[in-house]
Amino acid sequence: MDRDEAKGIIDRIDAACAQAGRVCIMEVCGTHTVSLFRSGIKSLLGESIHLISGPGCPVCVTSQGYIDAACELAVRPDVTVCTYGDMVRVPGQVGSLESQRARGGSVEVVYSPRDALTMAKQHPDRQVVFLAVGFETTTPGTAATVIAARGEGVENFSILSGHKLVIPAMEALLAGGEVPVDGFLCPGHVSVIIGAGAYRPIAERYHKPCVVAGFEPRGMLEAILHIVRQVADGKALVENAYGAVVSSEGNAVARDVVDRVFVPADAVWRAMGTLPDSGLELREGFRAFDAVGRLGVEIGPDVCPDGCLCGEVIQGKATPAECALFGTACTPVEPVGPCMVSSEGTCAAWYKYNRPAQPGVEKA
Amino acid sequence: MTPQGDDGRGAQIVMAHGGGGELTRRLLAEHIVPPLANDLLDPMTDSAVLPPIAGRLCLTTDAFVVQPLEFPGGDIGTLAVCGTVNDLAVMGAVPIALSLAMVIEEGLALDTLDRIVASIARSASEAGVVIATGDTKVVERRDTEGMTITTAGVGQVRQDANLAAGRIGPGDVLILNGHLAEHGLAVMSARKGLSFQTDLLSDVAPLGGLVQALLDSGADVKFLRDPTRGGLAGLLADLADETSLGIEIDEQAVPVTPATRNTADMLGLDVLTVANEGKVVAAVSADDADAALAACRAHPLGRAGAVIGRFVHAEVPLVEMMTSVGGRRIVSRPYGEDLPRIC
Numbered sequence: 001m002d003r004d005e006a007k008g009i010i011d012r013i014d015a016a017c018a019q020a021g022r023v024c025i026m027e028v029c030g031t032h033t034v035s036l037f038r039s040g041i042k043s044l045l046g047e048s049i050h051l052i053s054g055p056g057c058p059v060c061v062t063s064q065g066y067i068d069a070a071c072e073l074a075v076r077p078d079v080t081v082c083t084y085g086d087m088v089r090v091p092g093q094v095g096s097l098e099s100q101r102a103r104g105g106s107v108e109v110v111y112s113p114r115d116a117l118t119m120a121k122q123h124p125d126r127q128v129v130f131l132a133v134g135f136e137t138t139t140p141g142t143a144a145t146v147i148a149a150r151g152e153g154v155e156n157f158s159i160l161s162g163h164k165l166v167i168p169a170m171e172a173l174l175a176g177g178e179v180p181v182d183g184f185l186c187p188g189h190v191s192v193i194i195g196a197g198a199y200r201p202i203a204e205r206y207h208k209p210c211v212v213a214g215f216e217p218r219g220m221l222e223a224i225l226h227i228v229r230q231v232a233d234g235k236a237l238v239e240n241a242y243g244a245v246v247s248s249e250g251n252a253v254a255r256d257v258v259d260r261v262f263v264p265a266d267a268v269w270r271a272m273g274t275l276p277d278s279g280l281e282l283r284e285g286f287r288a289f290d291a292v293g294r295l296g297v298e299i300g301p302d303v304c305p306d307g308c309l310c311g312e313v314i315q316g317k318a319t320p321a322e323c324a325l326f327g328t329a330c331t332p333v334e335p336v337g338p339c340m341v342s343s344e345g346t347c348a349a350w351y352k353y354n355r356p357a358q359p360g361v362e363k364a
Numbered sequence: 365m366t367p368q369g370d371d372g373r374g375a376q377i378v379m380a381h382g383g384g385g386e387l388t389r390r391l392l393a394e395h396i397v398p399p400l401a402n403d404l405l406d407p408m409t410d411s412a413v414l415p416p417i418a419g420r421l422c423l424t425t426d427a428f429v430v431q432p433l434e435f436p437g438g439d440i441g442t443l444a445v446c447g448t449v450n451d452l453a454v455m456g457a458v459p460i461a462l463s464l465a466m467v468i469e470e471g472l473a474l475d476t477l478d479r480i481v482a483s484i485a486r487s488a489s490e491a492g493v494v495i496a497t498g499d500t501k502v503v504e505r506r507d508t509e510g511m512t513i514t515t516a517g518v519g520q521v522r523q524d525a526n527l528a529a530g531r532i533g534p535g536d537v538l539i540l541n542g543h544l545a546e547h548g549l550a551v552m553s554a555r556k557g558l559s560f561q562t563d564l565l566s567d568v569a570p571l572g573g574l575v576q577a578l579l580d581s582g583a584d585v586k587f588l589r590d591p592t593r594g595g596l597a598g599l600l601a602d603l604a605d606e607t608s609l610g611i612e613i614d615e616q617a618v619p620v621t622p623a624t625r626n627t628a629d630m631l632g633l634d635v636l637t638v639a640n641e642g643k644v645v646a647a648v649s650a651d652d653a654d655a656a657l658a659a660c661r662a663h664p665l666g667r668a669g670a671v672i673g674r675f676v677h678a679e680v681p682l683v684e685m686m687t688s689v690g691g692r693r694i695v696s697r698p699y700g701e702d703l704p705r706i707c
Contacts, residue, residue, distance in 0.1 A: 001689055003688075005689075006689035037693055039688070039691060040685075040686070040689055040691015040692050040693050041689065041691055042693075044689065044690060044691040089699075215629070217688070333699060344632070352694065352696045354694060
């Protein structure tokens with residue numbers, strides 16, 4: 001997409017806004033947050049479009065108790081913790097996985113759960129724990145790996161499930177009624193699995209347009225245009241601006257794999273508390289691969305750092321600039337909360353791509 | 365967690381190879397010295413004796429700890445030579461001699477060592493430099509991958525080179541010699557635990573010839589630096605700080621191949637923050653941009669070269685990029701190592 005094409009869509013968005021007024025759009029997913037900043041789209045949209053980041057950064061929504069449990073496991077002499085890179089620097093109550101590694105803990109960054117299983121097979125003398133976090137995009141991989149581990153009889157592999165589901169979080173936000181959202185920009189990769197149709201209850205019950213988009217500038221701009229036009233027309237439909245990749249039904253095979261291994265369960269979200277049926281726990285037949293039972297680790301309470309507004313930021317209730325710590329006590333080098341650490345975190349994206357001349361004074 | 369090496373198959377490094385006795389002599393005589401042979405090294409004296417050198421000298425050193433030791437497009441040997449000669453090159457220096465210190469872990473396969481020493485010899489030859497002196501130690505097997513290398517290099521600064529960040533002013537342009545991010549992604553693709561497939565090769569290469577061509581062009585080249593760790597983003601952020609100037613770059617002008625772009629997107633990485641080992645950024649007077657770019661593109665390592673941005677007056681020395689869709693965003697230096705995201 002070139003600059004003229006982008007300008008063409010922006011002009012149409014502006015024209016639709018003339019009819020719709022100011023439109024608040026929540027980008028549910030952290031990948032969209034980063035892509036909107038990185039592509040410069042955020043800087044191109046006029047005052048009429050207010051983009052709010054939602055609870056879709058997997059690291060950011062992970063509870064403090066989970067981070068602390070992972071850190072506790074990492075320093076056990078016979079345990080290796082395998083994690084996606086994003087988790088390594090999230091501060092817990094007693095340091096991060098990064099600092100645990102520096103103290104001699106065993107922490108390995110992997111790109112997929114399969115790599116963790118391979119590591120377990122190569123090191124039968126160690127308990128290898130995979131930190132299974134992420135939304136519907138990553139759960140099929142975890143599920144398939146657990147099935148493989150059981151099939152191959154790998155007894156030193158387990159997962160610490162922190163998996164979360166997108167739709168219950170969106171419903172919790174809307175039910176709370178505190179966030180002024182006019183429509184949702186829905187994540188392409190999650191939607192590949194759950195299907196665009198999964199957003200229908202949101203559109204119908206809460207009368208909010210939901211438009212699925214990929215992460216290319218064109219797709220994101222077109223999706224924003226669709227949302228604004230729906231708002232202007234008083235509609236609340238599910239639309240799919242990522243039709244080449246996302247179907248209405250999603251990937252039933254992948255969902256079946258997840259369903260064989262996991263069952264929906266109440267889950268603790270950072271600062272949001274326990275949301276019913278918003279997480280995934282291992283089914284009875286796969287319980288042996290649950291690190292909580294296997295290694296007797298406890299996931300403690302979700303104690304957020306003093307003054308940190310990450311909990312409000314992930315719910316769209318505050319912008320990073322409204323946090324007193326942003327850019328001063330909390331920076332990517334010395335993060336206080338996870339939103340400043342994760343590559344998909346809202347605070348990290350604000351700091352990295354939109355850093356004002358004086359911290360905390362410029363709006364995104 | 366996985367000491368590399370060739371357990372039970374083929375010859376390996378053992379502690380005695382570092383003991384100073386017969387095994388040490390054989391290791392040097394059979395595996396290390398012959399591929400590197402040259403007039404400065406061959407006497408095997410305690411120090412190399414260099415010929416008299418007129419003018420200003422540059423001295424630099426670099427330690428190499430890459431994992432894995434071998435990756436698509438290169439290995440720790442090519443890095444150890446290119447990294448150091450490139451640090452000389454960007455100071456406008458012609459390399460004269462390198463030192464080579466290898467700390468090898470027991471268990472490293474001798475075949476692997478032979479390949480790495482051959483790479484060192486080949487890269488030194490390409491760079492027009494010799495390994496004048498060296499040292500080899502053997503340590504117990506650790507949690508890493510087999511060996512680390514430290515090289516130091518001495519070079520003679522060209523008389524006509526006048527390279528300093530302080531000479532850069534508003535309006536000066538930035539030239540980059542080619543495609544970004546290939547080294548970092550190639551190494552990542554070969555790293556344990558990160559099993560993604562890519563055809564990307566490291567761009568590791570000695571930059572001396574290209575730098576000489578830039579300086580020979582007659583263009584007023586004010587500053588040169590190679591965007592290694594921290595990538596282009598780190599280099600530009602540093603340069604903005606050092607010059608107290610703003611920098612504006614144009615995303616459409618920054619050379620990145622589609623394969624690199626796709627791989628970085630898949631991993632959630634910003635190509636601007638990924639490491640390079642065969643790239644150089646030149647700050648050049650705007651009047652001389654065409655001449656410098658022509659010289660760059662005439663060199664095999666600069667064919668994809670481009671003017672990517674310029675220095676501007678700014679109250680706050682930030683790097684700003686006009687994105688491919690016409691938006692703007694800040695370019696920051698990365699925190700530390702690049703880590704793939706979750707989804």
